């Protein structure tokens with residue numbers, strides 16, 4: 385017997401509103417090119433995707449964010465018909481993913497997470513094959529491929545065999561395949577992974593043009609700059625469900641109205657003294673920043689989330705410089721809460737590794 389999906393938990397109001405819009409038919413296949421209605425996936429008893437509700441229109445790019453294992457690729461695979469939906473349904477250009485997957489597939493361009501390209505063919509040969517599969521007449525293929533190569537900075541690599549291409553250039557070929565024939569829906573699973581920074585920016589510009597020409601894009605990414613550059617809306621997935629939905633700017637405004645304060649307490653000669661230093665520092669922080677929430681303590685490193693827009697940076701530095709004179713603080717750092725941290729905060733993995741946080745200690749300086 386199949387398990388029913390779990391009841392909704394702690395989603396943000398925007399997620400619940402999107403669910404209501406889908407369930408009440410305000411968002412429906414005739415108004416949105418992509419519609420997910422309570423889309424759910426079980427792998428045996430494991431709930432990988434839990435009742436997703438979403439509508440994405442033409443001229444939109446939706447970003448699927450979340451830590452490894454959040455359920456992004458599983459969602460993608462249901463969208464392109466690689467995986468069967470366990471409960472609920474989805475529609476691409478009005479075609480049901482349950483009833484008309486073959487028709488739905490004709491509307492989708494897909495860039496998978498890992499490249500699946502034949503190594504002995506050249507990039508051009510692969511793109512010609514893909515054009516022909518899309519039903520493009522052979523005499524049009526060359527001009528389409530040249531335009532795509534230009535748009536993705538691939539001109540110099542088209543005649544090389546795939547097995548001799550770098551990882552980033554293989555991603556470009558894979559992205560070009562997804563764009564061939566201007567499909568109305570384009571799904572890109574981490575399209576820029578492995579690309580150098582200038583190629584990434586070039587790709588982002590190209591994807592913005594594709595979006596603005598009327599395509600409906602969905603992409604997964606771990607790169608928040610990418611999300612902010614291309615996506616009109618984004619959803620952060622946690623354990624297979626959306627935790628929040630909105631434009632990247634909206635998510636930042638809603639969840640990132642604060643800063644992170646990391647405090648390194650002076651080492652002590654014995655455990656008792658160390659504990660006393662920590663307690664003294666905690667008392668100082670919590671008295672001076674009443675909205676400070678201790679998120680983690682790792683040895684002598686305290687990490688606080690201070691959710692306030694009211695305090696000025698100059699005042700924070702002033703207070704912390706004063707703290708260094710009166711309590712046993714060795715050093716501290718401040719950073720603004722950005723979209724990347726919102727993502728990790730919602731996934732409870734913000735503080736897994738301090739090295740991952742784009743801040744380093746320097747005498748009171750903000751370094752990002």
Ligand SMILES: Nc1ncnc2c1ncn2[C@@H]1O[C@H](COP(=O)(O)OP(=O)(O)OP(=O)(O)O)[C@@H](O)[C@H]1O
Pocket residue numbers: 427430432450451452453454455456457458459497
């Ligand atoms: N074929 C499968 N059988 C069983 N479990 C699976 C299968 N595919 C994925 N899962 C599980 O489903 C969950 C979601 O995986 P998914 O690949 O969708 O995550 P993701 O968000 O795309 O992660 P990443 O960022 O690493 O790509 C994970 O816990 C994964 O182990």
